Amino acid sequence: MENLTYSYAASLKQRINCWQKQYSATEDCQNFKKHKERYSHLVPEDYEKMFRMNRLDEKQFDIGLSSLNEEKAALLFHEVKEEAWFSLHQSLFSSVEQPIKTRNLQSALRYHVAYYEKWMTQSLKKYATRLVITPSALKDSVEQFQEELFFLARKTLVWDVHQITEQESFKGLTKEEEFKKYILDYLGTKECVHNFFSAYPVLAKLLAIRLQFACDNFDMFIDGIMSSAKQLSNQFAVAQPFLIDQLNVGKGDSHQKGKTVIEFRLNDLPLFFKPKNLEMGNRFNALLRFLEETISGADFYKVNRIVGPTYSIEEKVMHAACTTKTEVEQFYSRYGQLMAVAYWLGSTDLHMENVIACGSYPVLIDIETIIRPKFLAEKKPQTTQQIIERNSVLASGLVPYKKQENKSVAIDALSGQKQKLPYKIRQLRQANSSEICFELADGHMEGAQNIPILNGKEVDYRAYRTFIISGFNSMNEELLVHKEIFLQRAEALFANVPVRMIFRDTQDYAEYLMFAAHPECMSNYIERERVIGNLWQAEFVPERLILEEVKAMLVNDIPLFLLNSSETSIPVAGKLVKVVEESPFDVMCRRIRMIDKQWIQHSLLLLKESLGLLHYTPVDFSISTSSVNDSHQSSVIKRAGEIGDHVVEQLLWDDTSQQFLGIKVTLNEEKQPIITYMDDNLYDGFGGIYLFLLTLNHYVPKAKYQDTLVQLEQQIFKRKPDQAFQGIFTGIGMRLLVHFFAAELLQDKQHEAALYENLCTLSEQELPESSEWIGGTAGVYTLLCEIYKVYPYPIIKKLLHGYADAFVLEKNLDYSFAHGYAGILYSLEKMDEVLQCKMLDKKIDQCKFMLLNVLEKEGIHNRSWCRGLAGVTHVLNVDNLKSKIRSLNANQLDDCLCHGQAGILTTEELLCSSLVQTNHVHLTSDAACLPLDLFTGASGIGYRLLQADRHLEVRSILHLNFDEQYEKTTLL
Numbered sequence: 001m002e003n004l005t006y007s008y009a010a011s012l013k014q015r016i017n018c019w020q021k022q023y024s025a026t027e028d029c030q031n032f033k034k035h036k037e038r039y040s041h042l043v044p045e046d047y048e049k050m051f052r053m054n055r056l057d058e059k060q061f062d063i064g065l066s067s068l069n070e071e072k073a074a075l076l077f078h079e080v081k082e083e084a085w086f087s088l089h090q091s092l093f094s095s096v097e098q099p100i101k102t103r104n105l106q107s108a109l110r111y112h113v114a115y116y117e118k119w120m121t122q123s124l125k126k127y128a129t130r131l132v133i134t135p136s137a138l139k140d141s142v143e144q145f146q147e148e149l150f151f152l153a154r155k156t157l158v159w160d161v162h163q164i165t166e167q168e169s170f171k172g173l174t175k176e177e178e179f180k181k182y183i184l185d186y187l188g189t190k191e192c193v194h195n196f197f198s199a200y201p202v203l204a205k206l207l208a209i210r211l212q213f214a215c216d217n218f219d220m221f222i223d224g225i226m227s228s229a230k231q232l233s234n235q236f237a238v239a240q241p242f243l244i245d246q247l248n249v250g251k252g253d254s255h256q257k258g259k260t261v262i263e264f265r266l267n268d269l270p271l272f273f274k275p276k277n278l279e280m281g282n283r284f285n286a287l288l289r290f291l292e293e294t295i296s297g298a299d300f301y302k303v304n305r306i307v308g309p310t311y312s313i314e315e316k317v318m319h320a321a322c323t324t325k326t327e328v329e330q331f332y333s334r335y336g337q338l339m340a341v342a343y344w345l346g347s348t349d350l351h352m353e354n355v356i357a358c359g360s361y362p363v364l365i366d367i368e369t370i371i372r373p374k375f376l377a378e379k380k381p382q383t384t385q386q387i388i389e390r391n392s393v394l395a396s397g398l399v400p401y402k403k404q405e406n407k408s409v410a411i412d413a414l415s416g417q418k419q420k421l422p423y424k425i426r427q428l429r430q431a432n433s434s435e436i437c438f439e440l441a442d443g444h445m446e447g448a449q450n451i452p453i454l455n456g457k458e459v460d461y462r463a464y465r466t467f468i469i470s471g472f473n474s475m476n477e478e479l480l481v482h483k484e485i486f487l488q489r490a491e492a493l494f495a496n497v498p499v500r501m502i503f504r505d506t507q508d509y510a511e512y513l514m515f516a517a518h519p520e521c522m523s524n525y526i527e528r529e530r531v532i533g534n535l536w537q538a539e540f541v542p543e544r545l546i547l548e549e550v551k552a553m554l555v556n557d558i559p560l561f562l563l564n565s566s567e568t569s570i571p572v573a574g575k576l577v578k579v580v581e582e583s584p585f586d587v588m589c590r591r592i593r594m595i596d597k598q599w600i601q602h603s604l605l606l607l608k609e610s611l612g613l614l615h616y617t618p619v620d621f622s623i624s625t626s627s628v629n630d631s632h633q634s635s636v637i638k639r640a641g642e643i644g645d646h647v648v649e650q651l652l653w654d655d656t657s658q659q660f661l662g663i664k665v666t667l668n669e670e671k672q673p674i675i676t677y678m679d680d681n682l683y684d685g686f687g688g689i690y691l692f693l694l695t696l697n698h699y700v701p702k703a704k705y706q707d708t709l710v711q712l713e714q715q716i717f718k719r720k721p722d723q724a725f726q727g728i729f730t731g732i733g734m735r736l737l738v739h740f741f742a743a744e745l746l747q748d749k750q751h752e753a754a755l756y757e758n759l760c761t762l763s764e765q766e767l768p769e770s771s772e773w774i775g776g777t778a779g780v781y782t783l784l785c786e787i788y789k790v791y792p793y794p795i796i797k798k799l800l801h802g803y804a805d806a807f808v809l810e811k812n813l814d815y816s817f818a819h820g821y822a823g824i825l826y827s828l829e830k831m832d833e834v835l836q837c838k839m840l841d842k843k844i845d846q847c848k849f850m851l852l853n854v855l856e857k858e859g860i861h862n863r864s865w866c867r868g869l870a871g872v873t874h875v876l877n878v879d880n881l882k883s884k885i886r887s888l889n890a891n892q893l894d895d896c897l898c899h900g901q902a903g904i905l906t907t908e909e910l911l912c913s914s915l916v917q918t919n920h921v922h923l924t925s926d927a928a929c930l931p932l933d934l935f936t937g938a939s940g941i942g943y944r945l946l947q948a949d950r951h952l953e954v955r956s957i958l959h960l961n962f963d964e965q966y967e968k969t970t971l972l
Contacts, residue, residue: 003077003081003198004070004073004074004077005073005198005199005201006077006080006081006086006198006201006204007068007072007073007074007076007077007080007201008068008073008201008202008523008524008525009080009086009201009202009204009205009525010076010079010080010525011525011526011529011554012061012064012065012525012526012529013054013056013064014076014079014080015063015064015066015072015076015526016056016060016061016063016064018072018075018076018079019063019064019066019072019075020060020063022075023063023066023072024059024063025058025059025060025062025063026062026066029058029059029061029062030062031062031063031065031066032058032061032062032065034065035061035065035530038530040530040533040534041534041537042533042534042536042537043537046536046537047536049536049543049546050533050536052543053543053544053546053547054547064526065526084212085205085208085209085212086205086208088208088211088212089197089204089205089207089208091115092111092112092115092208093111093190093193093194095111095114095115097189097190098110098111098114098190100183100184100187100188103179103180103183103184103432104183104431104432105150105153105154105157105158105161105183105187105431105436106146106150107183107187108153108157108187108193108196109146109149109150109153109207110193111190111193112146112149112207112208112211113142113145113146113149115211115215116142116145116211116214116215117138117142119215119218120133120138120141120142120215120218121138123215123218123219123222124222127222127226129241130226130240130241130242131222131225131226131240131241131242131244132241132242132243132244133243133244133245133247134243134244134245136245137244137245137246137247137264138247140246140247140248141247141248141249144248144249144250145214145249145250147250148210148214148250149207149210149211152203152206152207152210152517152556153203153207153522154428155438155517155518155519155522156200156203156517156519156522158428158436158437158438159519160186160196160199160200160519161179161182161434161436162434162436162437164182164186165178165182165434170434175430175433175434175435176432176433176434178433178434179432179433179434179436180432182434199523200519200522200523201523201525202521202522202523202524202525202527202528203522205525206522206555206556209555209556210258210555210556213254213257213258213259213555214249214258216257216258217257217258217259217260217275218249220259220275220310220311221262221273224273224308224311224313225242225266225273225313226242227308228306228308228313229242231306231313232266232306232313235304235306236269236271236304236315238266238267238269239267242266242267243266243267244264244265244266245265245268246263246264246265246270247262247263247264248262248263248264249262251263251272253506253558254556254557254558255275255276255552255557255558255559255560256275256552256557256560257555257557258555258557259275259276260275261273261274261275262274263316269315270315270316270318271313271314271315271316272313272314272315272316273311273312273313274311274312274313274314275310275311276310276311276312276368276498276562277307277308277309277310277311277312277498277562278305278307278312278314278368279307279497279498280367280368280370280494280497280498280499281303281305281307281312281314281365281367282305282307283493283494283497284364284367284370284493285302285303286493287341287489287490287493288300288302288341289302290486290489291341294478294482294485294486295475295478295482298337298475298478299334299361300334300337300338300361301317301358301361301362301363303315303317303363303364303365314365317356317358317363317365318356318358319356319357319358319449319453320357320358320359320453321359321452321453321454321456322359322360322452322453322454322459323359324454325454327359327360327452327454328360328452328454328459328464329464329467330360331357331359331360331361331362331452331464332452332461332464332465332467332468332471333467333468333470333471334360334361334362334471335362335398335414335467335468335471336467336468336469336470336471336472336473336474336475337471337472337474337475338362338364338398339393339396339398339399339468339471339472339475339607340393340471340472340475340476340479341475341479342364342370342393342396342398343392343393343396343472343476343595343603344479344486344591344592344595345370345371345490345494345588345591345592346371346372346395346587346588346591347367347369347370347371347372347395347396348369348372348395348396348397349369349397349502350364350367350369350370350396350397350398350413351397351411351412351413352410352411352412352413352414352415352416352448352450353366353448353450354366354367354397354413354450355398355413355416355448355450356449356450357449357450357451357452357453362413362450368498368499368500369499369500369502371494371499371565371584371585371587371588372499372584372587372588373499373501373563373568373579373580373581373582373583373584373587374580374581374582374587375503375540375579375580375581376540376542376578376579376580376581382657383677384661384662384677384678384679385677387654387656387657387661388602388606388652388661388663388677389606391591391594391599391603391654392602392603392606392607393472393603393606393607394603394606394607394610397411397412397413398412398413398414399412399413399414399607399610399611400412400414400415400610400611401610409421409422409445411445413450414450414461414468416447416448416449416450416451417447417451417458418444418445418446418447419444419445419447420442420443420444420445421442421443421444421445423443424440424441424442424443425440425441425442425443426438426439426440426441427439427440427441427443462611462612465611465612465613466613468607468611469604469607469608469611469613472604472607473604476600476604479595480595480596480597480600483592483595486592487589487592487593490588490589490592491585491589494565494584494585494588495565495566495585496564496565496566496585497564497565498562498563498564498565499562499563499564499565499584500560500561500562500563501561501562501563501570501579501580503538503540503541503545503549503559503561504538504541506558509553509558509559510558512531512532512534512535512553513553513556515531516528516531516532516553518531528554529550529554532550532553532554533550535549535550535553536550542577542578542579544572544575544577545559545561545570545572545577545579548561548572561579563579563580563583563584564583565583565584565585566583566584566585566586567583568580568581568582568583594655598650598651598652598653599652601928601929602652602661602663604928605663605665605675605926605928605929606663606675608926608928609673609674609675614665614673614674614675614926615665615673615926615927616665616666616667616673616924616925616926617924618894618922618923618924619922619923619924619925619926619927620920620921620922621920621921621922621923621930621938622919622920623642623643623646623919623920623921623930623938624642624646624919625639625642625919626638626641626642626645633700634949634951635911635916636910636911636916636945636946636948636949637699637700637945637946637949637952639915639916639942639945640696640700640942640943640945640946641696641700641702642919643921643938643939643941643942643945644692644693644696644700644702644705644942645702645704646930646938647689647692647693647932647938647939647942648693648704648705648708650930650932651689651708651932653711658711658714659711659715660686660711660712660715661677661678662677662678662685662686662932663675663676663677663678663929664676664678664684664925664929664931664932664933664936664937665925665926665929665931673926678933679730680715680716680719680730680734681729681730681734682728682729682730682734682737682738682934682935683729683774683898683933683934683935683936684931684933684934684935684936684937685933686712686715686716687716687729687734687738687934688933688934688935688939688940688957689712689932689933689934689939690709690712690713690716690738691737691738691741691742691934691939691943691957692934692939692940692942692943693705693708693709693712693939694709694738694741694742694745694746695741695745695943695946695954696942696943696946697709698745698746699946699952716735716738717735717754721734721735724768725762725765725766725767725768726768726775727768727770727772727773727774727775727776727777727779727780728779728780728783729774729775729779732758732761732762732765733762733779733780733783735754735758736755736758736759736762736783736787737783737960739751739752739754739755739758740755740783740786740787740790740791741955743755743791744790744955745953745954752791755787755791756791756793759787759793759795759796759799760795762780762799763795763798763799767780767803770810771807771809771810771813771824772813772818772819772820772823772824773817773818773819773823773824773826773827774818774819774823774866777803777807777827778823778824778826778827779823779827779960780803780827781800781803781827781828781830781831782826782827782830782959782960783960784796784799784800785800785827785830785831785833785834786830786955786960786961788800788834789834797834797835800831800834800835801835801837803831804831804835804837804839804840804843805839807828807843809824809843809846809847809850810824811850813850813854814854814858814867815851815854815855815858815860815872816866816867816868816871816872817865817866817867817870817871817872817874817875818865818866818867818871818898819866819867820851820854821847821850821851821854822851822871822872822874822875822876823871824847825844825847825848825851825875826874826875826959828840828843828844828847829844829875832844851872851875851876852876855872860872862899863893863904864893864898864899864900864903864904865897865898865899865903865904865958866898866899866903867899868899869904870903870904874959894922894923894924895914895915895921895922895923895941896923896924896931896935896936896937896940896941897934897935897936897940897941897943897944897957897958898935898936898940899936900922900923901913901915901922902915902940902941902944903940903944903958907948907950910944910945910948911948915941915944915945916945921938921941923936923937923938924936934957935957940957943957
């Protein structure tokens with residue numbers, strides 16, 4: 001009867017195959033229904049996927065889930081006893097008695113350990129004196145293997161201690177004595193240990209499987225060394241006989257039947273044995289050599305390795321200190337250069353464990369993801385932010401991904417210090433007591449070897465950030481110059497080479513394995529399958545690969561998939577499974593072709609933000625003057641054209657998503673510079689750029705403007721606008737304004753039709769509660785009034801009457817035009833011009849009173865249109881404001897339209913200003929990012945210049961009319 005308990009180690013499929021001819025499913029598949037009611041990530045579609053890939057149906061599943069009785073167990077055991085793991089497990093206990101050496105829980109594993117030790121000794125005999133592993137090295141590797149098995153068994157062993165001590169009466173004993181009694185009575189003999197595993201048959205199965213893996217992998221290790229003897233001699237100057245005096249097994253994750261990295265010392269030379277083909281590393285070395293030959297000053301560390309079909313032997317790159325500060329500077333400059341190379345190749349997942357700081361050289365190791373594919377998941381629409389960041393150096397993992405939140409752990413390759421984990425981990429406590437348990441405690445992630453050492457201390461990279469930027473910039477400049485030959489060399493090197501595919505985070509796999517180590521999962525295989533079966537909840541992992549994931553995880557391996565870099569499919573069980581939309585090789589080539597100055601500039605800005613070097617200050621940007629002298633053009637039109645040319649040249653086009661992308665620098669709530677991503681809005685998005693180029697092209701037509709306008713129209717107007725109406729700068733409001741300006745300027749019927757369509761849409765929308773100009777109703781009221789003067793549609797007047805009736809003046813606003821009472825007053829007066837409604841007079845007086853009252857209390861401290869004097873003088877007489885002005889001359893403005901010179905200068909002042917007379921614009925941003933937008937960037941300056949030409953009919957974008965009513969600021 002005892003052996004029948006091993007039937008619980010049978011898988012669901014084994015149970016189905018064994019029972020389905022003799023047993024039927026329950027009525028309404030009750031077993032399956034109860035199974036689904038238990039907590040799980042799976043939804044009905046996931047079960048269908050699981051059934052389909054396992055060639056099962058609901059009734060078969062129900063049969064497999066049925067409880068065991070003696071008859072069923074006997075049928076199953078007949079199958080189980082024929083399996084290799086069971087034979088190995090039984091053979092462990094046919095050997096001589098192994099006395100307990102140390103009274104701890106690890107003693108339950110002494111028969112496995114003895115078998116492993118004996119296996120290694122026997123395997124080494126075939127190489128006799130040609131390969132010797134010292135006893136101390138063998139002892140260390142045996143202890144490491146024991147720790148691996150104990151990690152798998154410890155939850156069950158602790159559980160069993162508590163089960164036994166609760167059942168048995170250990171009167172008069174201390175907790176420590178109870179624990180010793182448990183060890184002696186329940187693990188003390190071969191029979192006791194065998195009985196323990198009979199109670200936990202799944203644990204017995206897993207330990208036997210992992211034991212066989214370890215034995216096979218040891219053989220692979222020593223066979224690989226001996227097969228590579230000639231190469232070891234040629235590449236590492238290591239000759240036979242071989243002596244291994246250090247052996248560290250189990251470095252890193254376990255893949256493909258227990259294979260892990262082995263660290264060893266061969267004839268005094270530290271090496272790694274990696275059970276995988278690392279041809280990618282050799283190809284990368286060849287690329288680095290090419291760069292050294294092509295680019296003056298390029299100097300990289302190339303890792304020495306031997307590559308076999310299924311394994312590689314690699315030098316251990318030593319974590320060596322820098323001797324001088326100059327070497328540290330060289331390290332970070334080279335780091336920036338490596339980042340640029342990784343950026344061009346599209347590398348991902350290069351984190352702190354992938355970089356070794358070897359003196360003045362940063363060394364990349366384990367670079368199986370140096371090129372990447374386009375995953376099936378990437379067919380899903382992406383935001384502008386996702387597109388830009390995934391195509392930037394941030395994706396490499398070599399820099400912090402923006403600013404690390406306090407609750408997260410930094411794993412990028414610039415970080416690497418020991419860090420406290422943001423969550424508690426379970427740690428074994430009271431290990432020699434019957435109260436042994438797992439308690440939640442603070443956990444730490446050990447530091448890596450990626451940080452340079454100087455004078456015995458780790459270097460803080462923040463002191464050397466400018467060297468990283470310098471290295472990144474210099475390598476990018478060189479790669480742009482040598483782009484064609486770089487592409488040719490990359491094409492020659494990276495075709496048909498293995499690339500690792502990462503479908504899920506390794507931590508996700510590890511968490512499933514942690515849950516699957518629960519004692520219930522070690523007692524009944526179906527419980528383990530239930531936990532790991534949650535992998536079927538995966539939207540973008542190909543179904544056939546989920547089956548392979550589950551198989552690997554059931555034997556405690558982390559799934560590993562390798563793809564030929566030139567292919568899109570992986571061969572699985574004789575069939576090709578498509579796993580990527582585009583091969584890694586094609587993605588790399590397309591990426592290299594795509595990279596230009598604009599892409600590099602965007603990546604540089606994200607890098608600066610990541611390193612905390614982003615700035616938001618007034619900057620003088622140079623916009624080149626045209627060498628063509630057209631006597632028919634005024635100075636303002638000529639300058640507007642030069643700005644337009646520059647804007648078009650600086651726009652970032654993404655060929656994959658067929659759209660323009662953009663970023664700009666601004667301040668967050670804490671007044672820290674951050675990157676924001678441009679959308680289609682009028683204020684600082686592509687809507688405003690479109691309006692500027694549309695106006696410019698009308699007066700100065702150019703093919704490049706027209707091509708850009710066609711693309712922008714597709715991008716802006718083919719998308720569905722936001723549902724919530726938020727003023728005239730976004731969504732429906734932005735479209736109304738742009739279509740109106742375009743219809744009037746171009747006399748275009750299509751824009752006029754679109755204008756009317758959006759008016760109808762507006763009539764069905766709820767207006768925002770806010771009354772302000774930019775984000776509220778004031779701008780809408782004014783825009784409708786201006787439209788009505790040109791296109792007197794009845795729907796407009798109807799809307800205005802409704803809005804006038806419903807208008808209630810907000811309290812506690814400021815005096816400004818963009819955000820306060822000045823803009824609201826302006827809009828009410830515009831409505832009154834159209835409606836001539838006495839009801840509005842009272843509201844206008846009320847608004848004027850509130851405006852004057854705020855001015856009296858606060859005064860004016862700013863000259864800008866948005867929040868200062870220029871906006872207020874548009875609705876109030878200047879002479880009445882002189883007493884309210886406070887220290888305006890000390891206020892420094894940039895040149896933008898919203899809050900700078902372009903928004904306050906009269907035409908006469910503008911013509912004499914630096915905006916016309918020089919080739920510079922003064923805008924607030926980072927020096928690496930010229931703002932291109934309408935209200936805070938170059939497009940707004942260009943638009944204002946067009947408006948200043950008396951021969952052109954260009955509406956003010958600030959007040960939506962044709963009348964220039966700016967007061968001369970020089971009078972103040």
